[in-house]
Amino acid sequence: YFSRLYADNLRFCRAIHVVNSTDKERLIQSFSVDGEKVFFIPYGLNNEEFSEPKLISEGFKIFFAGRFSEQKGVDYLIALIDKLAVDPDFNCIKFIIAGTGPQEDLIIALAKRYSNIKYLGFISESEKMKELYQSADLAVVPSRWEMFPYNCLEPQAVGVPVIAFDIPGSRDIVIDGVTGWLIPLGDIPKFAEALIKLFHLKERDCSRFKSLKEIVWSNCIKRFSMDNIIRKWEVLFRRSYFTD
DSSP: OOOHHHHHHHTTOSOEEESSHHHHHHHHHHHOOOGGGEEEOOOOBOGGGOOOOOOOOSSEEEEEESOOSTTTTHHHHHHHHHHHTTSTTGGGEEEEEEOOSTTHHHHHHHHHHOTTEEEEEOOOOHHHHHHHHHTOSEEEEOOSOOSSOHHHHHHHTTTOOEEEESOTTGGGTOOBTTTEEEEOTTOHHHHHHHHHHHHHHHHHOHHHHHHHHHHHHHHHHHHHBHHHHHHHHHHHHHHHHSOO
16 A cells, blocks of 8 residues: 555546545545545445344353454454453353464364353354354454454344454444444453443343344444445446546
8 A cells, every 4th residue: 555656556546446444544645545536335245144133032142253363363352251251240151253264273272261162163154154143142353453354244234233443444334332342452351341231231131132233233234235335336437437
């Protein structure tokens, strides 16, 4: 992004597509690109990827899916679970972890350390992933950096709230305090606090928890259904190719 050659060539573009709002701001502010040429159009989901929320009446299940790497915040995930382990409600929470990557050994060791953590390995089937999200009460996304993380988007498509760090990409998917929570990067105590708050909401008021899931689901449809995303692309093509 920051090479002079790249910046100079951007000015010849009739339209520039970005998938998060931070990149749009960067192009306008750092490269002096005309904002009318920059189109923030996020990735979307097909109709079959959405499903009405399911309320699992018993227990509280947290799901993490992703590549086990520094980028995805594996160390933050471990620190979060270690922080929660001293909470009296910890044993009432079940963690499901899916994925693979260079830090897989850390996840395997974590699952051995705590009996309420289940490590599934890499899941290749999209339908199986959808079922796992549907069975969860919460998804956690402790990534350090992202472009547009599907592990924020896919759980919301089935009504599962997300707690993530407040970084580019994640902040374009999670509406803080509405469809989940955005936490300052690296703030494990606040991350744990938000998680326990949601645990108690379900424990004490299932109807409000169900309403939250429905809000998450309906917001995701409105903002990320493929029909909506296609309309945004139509605007891009009209403005950049059919007008002088």
